[in-house]
Amino acid sequence: MLEARNLRKSFGELVATDDITLEFGKDEGELVFIVGPNGAGKTTFINLLTGFLSPDEGSIVLDGDDITGMSANGRVDAGIARSFQVVKVFEEMTVRENLRTVVLTEQGKTWSLFSMADGHAEVETKVDELLAKFRLEDAADTLAEELPHGDRKLLDVAMSFGLDPDYLLLDEPTSGVSTREKEYVIETIVEVGRAEGVTTVTIEHDMDIVTEYADRVVALHQGTVHGVGPPTMLETDDELRRLLLGVGDDE
Amino acid sequence: MPERVDRDRTPAYRFLGVEVTRREAAFLVLGVVVLFIVPDLTTVSDSLQLSVIHQGLLFGFAAVGLNLLLRHTKLTSFGHAAFFGTGAYATAVLARYAGVQSVGLLLLGAIAAATVMAAIIGALSLRHTGLYFALLTLAFGQLLYAIALGQSALGGSDGLPIRPGPANQPLLFGTAFSPDVYQVLTYYLTVVVILIGLFVMYRITQSPFRNALDAIGQERTRARFIGLPVRRYVWAAFVVSGIYGGVAGGLYAVVRQYVRPEGTLFFLRSGDILFMAILGGFRTLVGPLIGGVVLVFLQDVGQDVTQYYDFLTGVVLLILVYGFPRGIVGSLRSGGIVNTRLNELRREPSVLSTWGRTAVQSIERKVTEALTSLRIILFGVD
Numbered sequence: 001m002l003e004a005r006n007l008r009k010s011f012g013e014l015v016a017t018d019d020i021t022l023e024f025g026k027d028e029g030e031l032v033f034i035v036g037p038n039g040a041g042k043t044t045f046i047n048l049l050t051g052f053l054s055p056d057e058g059s060i061v062l063d064g065d066d067i068t069g070m071s072a073n074g075r076v077d078a079g080i081a082r083s084f085q086v087v088k089v090f091e092e093m094t095v096r097e098n099l100r101t102v103v104l105t106e107q108g109k110t111w112s113l114f115s116m117a118d119g120h121a122e123v124e125t126k127v128d129e130l131l132a133k134f135r136l137e138d139a140a141d142t143l144a145e146e147l148p149h150g151d152r153k154l155l156d157v158a159m160s161f162g163l164d165p166d167y168l169l170l171d172e173p174t175s176g177v178s179t180r181e182k183e184y185v186i187e188t189i190v191e192v193g194r195a196e197g198v199t200t201v202t203i204e205h206d207m208d209i210v211t212e213y214a215d216r217v218v219a220l221h222q223g224t225v226h227g228v229g230p231p232t233m234l235e236t237d238d239e240l241r242r243l244l245l246g247v248g249d250d251e
Numbered sequence: 252m253p254e255r256v257d258r259d260r261t262p263a264y265r266f267l268g269v270e271v272t273r274r275e276a277a278f279l280v281l282g283v284v285v286l287f288i289v290p291d292l293t294t295v296s297d298s299l300q301l302s303v304i305h306q307g308l309l310f311g312f313a314a315v316g317l318n319l320l321l322r323h324t325k326l327t328s329f330g331h332a333a334f335f336g337t338g339a340y341a342t343a344v345l346a347r348y349a350g351v352q353s354v355g356l357l358l359l360g361a362i363a364a365a366t367v368m369a370a371i372i373g374a375l376s377l378r379h380t381g382l383y384f385a386l387l388t389l390a391f392g393q394l395l396y397a398i399a400l401g402q403s404a405l406g407g408s409d410g411l412p413i414r415p416g417p418a419n420q421p422l423l424f425g426t427a428f429s430p431d432v433y434q435v436l437t438y439y440l441t442v443v444v445i446l447i448g449l450f451v452m453y454r455i456t457q458s459p460f461r462n463a464l465d466a467i468g469q470e471r472t473r474a475r476f477i478g479l480p481v482r483r484y485v486w487a488a489f490v491v492s493g494i495y496g497g498v499a500g501g502l503y504a505v506v507r508q509y510v511r512p513e514g515t516l517f518f519l520r521s522g523d524i525l526f527m528a529i530l531g532g533f534r535t536l537v538g539p540l541i542g543g544v545v546l547v548f549l550q551d552v553g554q555d556v557t558q559y560y561d562f563l564t565g566v567v568l569l570i571l572v573y574g575f576p577r578g579i580v581g582s583l584r585s586g587g588i589v590n591t592r593l594n595e596l597r598r599e600p601s602v603l604s605t606w607g608r609t610a611v612q613s614i615e616r617k618v619t620e621a622l623t624s625l626r627i628i629l630f631g632v633d
Contacts, residue, residue, distance in 0.1 A: 050476065076478030088473040090466050101462040102477050110463040110479065116268060117459045163477060 001025045002080065002167050002199070007048055007058035016044040017055070018223035025167060025199035031190060032201045033210045035234075036220035037243050042203045043085060045220065046169045049201075050082045051075045081165035085172045085203075087152045091145040095136050095155055098144055099127045102162040126162070133192050134158040150181035157189055161198070168193065170202040174209065182206065186213065207234055207244065219243075268454055282537070286442045290435045303551045304544055305438050305506060309499045310335070310520075311543020312445055314527040315452055316495020318539045321528055323456075323464035324485050326380065330372070330388030331524045333395050334493040336516030337361075337368040338500025340399060343411035343510045352416040354423050354440070358501045365497020366490060368395075373489035377482055380471070389518060396516040410511030413504050421505050437506045444502065445540065448495060453536055455491070464488055496524075526564075530571060532578025541579055 002024045009017040018041075024032055034042050047053040049060060051072035059068045062078055070078065090098050100117065103126045104110050118124065131137045134154050139147060144155060157173055173189060174182045186204075190213050193200045204210050210217060211231045219226040219233070219240050227237060234240065262270035271279060293301040317331045341364030345351040351360065376387035399405050414420060418427035423436055455461060463484050466474040475481050504510050514520070523546060531542025549567060553560025575582045582588045595602050 052472075052476075071480070072475045073478045073480050076476060082476055084473070084476075088470050088476075090469040090473065092469050093465065097462070101466050104459040104462055105466075105477050105479055109459045110484070111460065113458050113460045114268075114454050115459065116457050117462050120459075159473075159477065 001061075001063060002049065003061040004045070004049060005059045005061060007045070007055045007060070009044055009048055009053060009055050015223050016041045017048060019058070020045060020220075020223070020225055021058075022218060022225065022228070024201055027215070028199060029194065029197035030199055030215040031193065031213055032199070032216045032218060033214040033231075034201060034203045034218045034220060035205070035207070035210060035244060036226070039222075040220040041223040042220055043171055044223075046082060046171050046201070046203065050080055050169055052082075076163060076165075079164075079166035080169070081160040081163040081167070082169040083156045083160045083171060083173060085175055087149075087156045089144045089152065089155055089159065092143065094141050094143055095147070095151075096127060096131065096140045098155060098159060099130050099162055100124075102159045103127055103130075106163045130158050130162050133161075134188055150177050150185060153177055153185055154188065157185070161192055161196070165198055168198050168200045170200065172203050172205065174204065174206060182209065210234065267450070268457065269450070283446070286445070287439075290438055298552070300551070301434060301438060302506075303547055305434075305441060306503070307544035307547030308441055308445060308540065309503045309506070309543075310524060310547060311527055311531070311540035312441075312448060312502075313496040313499040314524045314531070314539035314543050315448065315536070316492040316499075317524055318528045318533050319452065319455070319464075319488050319492045319495075320485075321525075321533050323461060323468050324488055325468035326485065326489075327385050327525065328388045328489075328492075328521075329385045329518070329525065330376075330390070330392030330521050331492070331496050332516055332518065332520035333372060333388070333392040334365045334369055334496030335500035335503070335520065335524070336392075336395060336399065336510075336512070338365045338497035339504040339510040339515040340405060340411070340500075341365070341497075342501045342504035343413050344405070346413040346415040346421065347411055350415055352418070352422045353425070354421045354437075354505050357413075357421055357505055358498065361497050361501025361504070362494060365493050365500065369490045369493025369497070370486075373486045373493070377485050377489060389521065392516065392518055392521050396512055396518065399512040399516050406511075408512060410509060410514075413508045413510070420508060434506070437502070441502050441506070444498060448498065449536060449540070452495075456536065460484075460487075526568065530567070530578055532581030534577060535580040535584065538578050538580035545579065 004020050004022045007017050007020045008015070020041075024030070034045070036042050044053065048055050051070060051074070055068065059066050061067065062075075062080070067075060067078060090101060093101065100123060103123045104117065104120070107120075107123060109115070109120060109123065131140050134157070136151065136154060136158060139151050144152065147155065153173055153176075157170065160168055160170070170189065174185050177185055186209050189200065189202070192198075211234060214231040216228065217231050217233055218228050219237075221243055226240060226243070227233060229237075234244075261272065263273045264271050264276050289304055290301055293299045293304070313331060313335045316334075317328060320326045320328055338361035341361045342357045345357055345360045351357055372388065372391045376384055376391060379387060400408055405411060416422070420427060420430075420433060423433070423440070428436060463474070463479055466477065466479060467481050467484060471481060500515060503515065527542035527546050528539040529542070530546055531540065532538030546564070549564060550560060553563040557563070571578065575588060577587060583590070
């Protein structure tokens with residue numbers, strides 16, 4: 001279980017994360033969606049969990065161990081992977097090389113100076129599996145920077161899955177993706193996540209997607225937890241609807 | 252600028268993990284043959300001097316090491332002469348104060364000293380990236396230069412001779428040779444070391460370690476978030492690249508039998524090493540080596556022709572950056588700019604006039620821009 005305990009983070013006057021306590025993965029492999037208006041502190045929260053930022057106060061606990069002071073790469077080893085809102089992949093590598101790099105790292109082979117990067121059979125198998133799962137076979141030998149946006153998002157997520165995480169934190173995996181491709185991206189994530197029992201925490205703005213796929217919804221507002229509940233919360237909680245959509249029932 | 256190495260090329264030969272196409276194999280053989288017959292060539296022509304080519308190869312070898320950082324981690328070190336100098340001075344100190352005579356032992360000493368130095372400087376300067384990293388490496392390089400200059404035990408600005416033992420020179424295979432033979436033999440030693448060094452570097456650039464370095468160079472944040480302890484990897488690459496500098500410096504000392512701060516540790520030597528990598532083509536394996544020979548040769552010829560030989564290297568640098576950013580080897584390889592242009596010319600000779608026009612136009616544009624800027628600077632108006 002991945003827990004945030006009384007996390008607090010401010011940037012100058014702005015309190016981005018204000019005493020957040022949450023837990024993920026009590027049910028292994030659950031799909032949690034984080035919703036909230038712009039500036040609610042969603043990305044900051046993910047940044048704190050993954051070690052991109054360190055909190056001013058509070059702690060992060062993974063399966064009972066305090067990992068608040070652990071380095072970002074240490075947390076990846078411990079099983080927490082993430083993706084970024086703006087795609088961060090290795091642009092001058094092909095799709096296959098991107099995934100190969102990830103799998104080599106995950107299997108602890110990157111200290112090998114004299115083996116062939118493409119000569120580790122178990123790595124190549126894993127890379128092929130990832131290509132198939134994320135339906136990237138046709139683009140395997142395309143440079144990352146030449147991929148269409150939807151595929152870039154998929155590659156980004158595939159790389160995170162390639163790390164064999166127990167927890168996967170995705171920062172708007174569907175942002176900037178066309179409506180048609182959105183379904184495709186999120187379905188792939190859900191499919192692979194479910195199949196591998198990965199607890200997935202996703203920031204998402206599209207409420208249709210959240211309603212359709214979420215096991216649990218966390219709503220953030222002004223750095224605090226507005227509410228945690230089933231996706232039906234989006235229908236029943238009028239204040240939340242007003243926050244998210246700018247509309248209420250009295251409209 | 253993505254690195255478009257022919258990813259779908261079909262290697263014709265495979266040996267010890269080295270895969271080459273026919274064309275590459277031909278160049279490889281040609282290159283090795285040329286390297287081995289250089290001492291013969293220099294007896295034919297007066298303009299070719301063995302010592303010049305030898306020195307070019309040695310600095311070029313340091314540039315091959317520097318290139319591991321430049322090409323993959325995208326870090327620009329302005330202080331690689333530090334390792335060249337450390338290797339050279341370690342050799343001199345061992346010969347002078349410990350009486351070590353064997354070339355092999357002297358070189359081992361150079362490697363050990365450069366490794367330690369690179370480990371220390373790397374640990375201290377790799378806390379930063381970009382400009383600050385470059386400045387720190389420059390600063391450490393200057394620090395070592397100042398130490399060599401100021402320490403009387405290191406000979407100050409006069410430097411140190413490497414003339415151990417009764418034979419007054421380092422021993423190869425436990426034997427002293429006449430000066431001429433010694434020069435040729437050490438040259439062949441350099442060739443062998445370079446071939447081994449290139450092979451090792453080739454294998455490194457095919458290894459998973461290279462993937463880690465590329466990842467760090469291309470997207471540092473993501474590299475951390477796939478679990479790479481970034482600084483440790485960059486540090487390891489820094490040490491490896493420093494070792495290449497140390498080996499080159501050690502050989503330099505053995506060959507010249509004299510080390511001076513100016514020739515080894517001065518910051519302009521660091522600039523040279525960086526220039527060599529870019530001149531030869533830093534996206535290639537052998538480019539930096541060729542860049543080394545070409546630059547040292549140019550400087551040598553330039554010195555004979557004019558006392559403003561720095562002007563010459565300046566012009567070469569400008570032509571390079573504007574016309575051939577991929578360097579000598581990068582431009583000549585298949586798919587490089589030279590081959591592409593030649594093919595165009597063969598297919599349709601009339602493109603020549605188009606090129607002429609575009610060249611004139613771009614020069615006109617540059618001149619106009621420059622004049623406009625000048626006007627703005629001088630008169631404050633456009």
